[in-house]
Amino acid sequence: MLSRRRFVAMSTAALVAAPGILRAQSKWRAQPFSLGVASGDPSPDGFVIWTRIAPQPLEPHGGMPMTVVPVAWEVATDEAFRSVVAQGSAVARPELAHSIHVEVAGLKPDRPYFYRFEVGGERSGLGRACTFPLATATPASLRLGVAGCQDYQGGYFTAFRHLAAEDLAFVFHYGDYIYEYGPDSPTVRAHVGDVLMSLDDYRRRYAQYKSDADLQRAHAAHAFFMTLDDHEVRNNWAGDFEDEDKAPPEVFRLHRQAAFQAWYEHMPVRRAQFPVGSAIQLYRGARFGNLARLDFLDTRQFRTNQPCDDGYKIACAAVRSPRAHIVSAEEEAWLTRNLQRRAARWNVVAQQVMMMALDWRERPDAAPAKTLNLDSWAGYEVQRQRLLARMGGLDDVIVLTGDEHRNYAGLLHDRERPVAVEFVGTSISSDGDGDDMPSTGPALLAANPQLKLVNNQRGYLTCDVTPDEWRTNYMVLDRVSSPGGTLSKRATFAVERGRPDLRLA
Ligand SMILES: [Fe+2]
Numbered sequence: 001m002l003s004r005r006r007f008v009a010m011s012t013a014a015l016v017a018a019p020g021i022l023r024a025q026s027k028w029r030a031q032p033f034s035l036g037v038a039s040g041d042p043s044p045d046g047f048v049i050w051t052r053i054a055p056q057p058l059e060p061h062g063g064m065p066m067t068v069v070p071v072a073w074e075v076a077t078d079e080a081f082r083s084v085v086a087q088g089s090a091v092a093r094p095e096l097a098h099s100i101h102v103e104v105a106g107l108k109p110d111r112p113y114f115y116r117f118e119v120g121g122e123r124s125g126l127g128r129a130c131t132f133p134l135a136t137a138t139p140a141s142l143r144l145g146v147a148g149c150q151d152y153q154g155g156y157f158t159a160f161r162h163l164a165a166e167d168l169a170f171v172f173h174y175g176d177y178i179y180e181y182g183p184d185s186p187t188v189r190a191h192v193g194d195v196l197m198s199l200d201d202y203r204r205r206y207a208q209y210k211s212d213a214d215l216q217r218a219h220a221a222h223a224f225f226m227t228l229d230d231h232e233v234r235n236n237w238a239g240d241f242e243d244e245d246k247a248p249p250e251v252f253r254l255h256r257q258a259a260f261q262a263w264y265e266h267m268p269v270r271r272a273q274f275p276v277g278s279a280i281q282l283y284r285g286a287r288f289g290n291l292a293r294l295d296f297l298d299t300r301q302f303r304t305n306q307p308c309d310d311g312y313k314i315a316c317a318a319v320r321s322p323r324a325h326i327v328s329a330e331e332e333a334w335l336t337r338n339l340q341r342r343a344a345r346w347n348v349v350a351q352q353v354m355m356m357a358l359d360w361r362e363r364p365d366a367a368p369a370k371t372l373n374l375d376s377w378a379g380y381e382v383q384r385q386r387l388l389a390r391m392g393g394l395d396d397v398i399v400l401t402g403d404e405h406r407n408y409a410g411l412l413h414d415r416e417r418p419v420a421v422e423f424v425g426t427s428i429s430s431d432g433d434g435d436d437m438p439s440t441g442p443a444l445l446a447a448n449p450q451l452k453l454v455n456n457q458r459g460y461l462t463c464d465v466t467p468d469e470w471r472t473n474y475m476v477l478d479r480v481s482s483p484g485g486t487l488s489k490r491a492t493f494a495v496e497r498g499r500p501d502l503r504l505a
Contacts (some may be wrong), residue, residue, distance in 0.1 A: 026121030030055040030063070035207060036216030037117065039129035039223040040268030042170055043286070044109040047129045047223050049073060050268035051117045053098040057207035058192055060200065066094045072118040073102050079114050079126060092119070097203050099265040109134045110289075125216075129223040130169055135343075137289035138467075143167060145222065146350075146461035148174035148229070148402040149427030150209070153187040155480025157214040159428045159459050162475065162487045164217035166462055169288070171222045172296070172350045174402030175229030176430065177263075178205045188432070188481050197255065202262030210266060219268070226267045227282060227296050229352040229403055233259040236375050241305045253278040283331050285338055292465060293344040295335055297351035299377075302328035306374045312366045313374055319381050326353075326380040336390050339397065345467045345497060347397045353377060355384065355399050355422050356410050356450060362443035376403070388412055391419040395498045398423065398470055400461075405431040406438070407455035407474050409493050409502055410448070418450075418500045423472045423493070425461045433479045434458060436490070452502050455490055470495040471505055 034057045038050040053071065056063025074087035086106060092098040100117065107113060110133040117124040133139050145168045150157060163171065183190040192208050193201055209215065233256055234242040240249035247255060257278040264275055272281055282298035303326045307318030318324060327335070339347050349355075357378035360371040372378040391397045391412070397420035399412065408424035426434075434456040441454040457476035464471040473492045477485035494505040 028055055028120060028122050032119050032122050033117065033124040035210040035266075036219055037115070037124050037127040038219035038268040039115065039127055040226055041270050041284075041286070042129060042132050042223040044132045044134045046104040046107045046131065048268045048270055049075070049100075049102045049104055049115045049117075049127065049129070051100050051124055052210075052266065053092050053100075053119055054207060057211055058204055061094060062098060062203075062207060064094065064098050068093050069098060069119060071100050073100070073115065075104055075107070075113050075115045077111075077113060081114065081116070085113070097262075097265045101269070101271070103270055107131050110137065110139070125220060127220045132169075132286065133289035133291075135287045135289065139289040139291045140466065142169055142288050142291050142463075142465040144169055144463050144465070145171040146174065146400050146402075146423070146425045146463065147171055147218075147428055148425065149176040149405055149430040150215070151176070151179045151427070151430035152189060152209055152212070153179070153181070153184050153191055154427070154432050155188050155429035155458060156483050156485070157212050157428055158477055158480055158483060158485040159214075159475075159487075160212075160218040161214040162477075163460050164214070164221040168222050168462065171218070171224045172294075172400060173224050173226050174350070174352050174400070174425065175227050176231045176402065176427075177226070177228065177267075178202075178209050179231045179430070180205070180234055196259070199258040199261055202259055203265065206262055206266040224268060225286070225294070225296055225350065226269055227298070227350070227352065228263055228300070230300060230375075232263050233300070236306065236310060237300060238303045238305045239301065243310060283327070283334065287344060290344050291467060292346045292348050293338060293341075294348045294350055295338050297327060297335065297349065298331060299326050299352045302331060303380070307379050308374055310374050310379075312360050312363055312371050314367045314369050315372050315381075319372065319374070319379055322382050324380045325383045326377055327383070332383065332387065335387070339390060339394060342394065342396065345396065346465060346470060347394060348400065349397060349420075350400045352401065353403045354401055354408070354424060355412055356408075356448075357381070357384065358410075358444070358451065359447045360444070361447060362440045364440070385414070388414040388419055392417060394419070395500055397421075397500070398463075398495065400463075401425070402427075405456075407453060407457070407459075407476070407490065408451060409453040409472070409474075409491075410451040411500065411502065413450065420500050421470075421495050421502055423461060423463075426455070426457065426459055426474075426476070428460065429458055429480050431456075431458075433481050452493065453491055457490065458485075459487070459490075468497050470497070
């Protein structure tokens with residue numbers, strides 16, 4: 001660790017000296033940008049840029065002294081930074097693990113920019129992010145990525161290496177960025193530390209994950225819209241409840257507060273997502289010209305506890321309770337308003353858990369009768385039905401989902417009428433190599449006519465959107481248990497706007 005005095009002297013020099021001199025003056029014993037750079041929440045005039053100063057990422061406080069550190073940043077229109085269009089200095093604070101979140105504004109719409117940071121004579125790697133088109137623009141096309149569920153112990157992040165090389169406007173991340181478990185054995189690669197409980201525990205887990213070079217490549221290449229699901233906090237948590245240790249609500253709120261703080265510290269999100277006590281504002285929206293309205297949901301923080309004691313089970317009466325909800329009344333009203341405004345050609349509901357109420361009776365742990373995943377929307381049937389009814393007749397709704405660690409594609413119905421299409425992305429690494437068709441796949445397809453694809457390989461989705469057609473590409477890897485997996489396109493499904501139906505393209 002650097003001594004405090006030497007560090008302060010050096011960082012002050014970094015802000016006034018020319019870059020050429022800085023490099024020679026660097027006193028860092030280890031790379032301060034060991035966790036890479038990231039950008040997020042793009043708008044027509046800017047985006048957030050993020051980094052964290054952590055020369056020893058797995059050490060307490062990332063190996064940093066307990067002092068504030070100035071970090072210089074700049075944004076340019078070219079990779080060589082000949083044309084710098086925004087720059088400034090931000091303060092990395094020890095209270096926030098020396099993370100930096102700069103909301104860059106005043107940029108021009110619908111074009112790529114490059115950004116980088118500098119601290120104490122060391123320069124970060126280069127990041128790239130695209131601004132959104134103006135809300136009044138009429139873009140001819142949009143290409144986006146969908147990814148999440150990245151259990152470090154499940155496999156290598158090869159999918160992120162490939163995602164980095166895709167030409168995308170942005171990536172939607174559906175959560176499970178970290179997993180809270182202690183080390184498994186044997187695993188492809190093991191977690192450092194035990195099950196996560198404290199702020200320091202969560203910080204170290206994010207540091208371990210974000211040390212991955214493939215993950216850093218993906219963040220450096222694209223702006224992300226980050227959400228979270230259960231494993232950023234605790235398996236299948238729901239509002240004030242968690243089932244793993246059955247912590248009392250007031251205790252779990254403290255646990256959640258630590259998890260939310262660490263999430264904020266490590267994510268390229270705006271100040272609006274700064275946690276307040278044990279709460280965080282996660283649901284939010286964006287407009288990609290008149291082509292796509294994007295609504296990013298929070299399906300964890302406000303939900304009532306899973307009915308019937310959770311799991312894959314035959315529905316008990318609580319599934320149909322009018323008091324059960326997976327999003328809050330405010331969030332539901334906000335989403336409904338946005339959907340029915342029809343401000344763009346496509347309404348995109350980007351969220352976490354499956355909205356189709358599939359019959360899972362063929363699962364080995366399920367009952368021999370209609371079985372629901374009670375942690376998904378299917379456990380909250382009254383709200384699910386109300387939302388689907390409101391989608392009826394819009395004929396422009398696409399639901400993007402994660403959580404399942406499988407690729408699925410299917411139709412959402414309001415009673416007998418198809419009202420939307422749901423694309424469920426697999427995992428980056430969670431559940432390991434997998435196979436094309438799981439043993440229960442044919443029975444699942446037979447029991448659920450609304451389901452058109454089952455695949456159990458790791459990977460991500462890309463979506464090609466035009467005013468009249470939506471295409472989702474299922475990109476899969478042959479393996480994640482060793483580095484260098486081979487990527488292929490497993491399937492492409494097309495949806496015609498105005499007709500909620502799926503066809504293989
Ligand atoms: Fe997951």
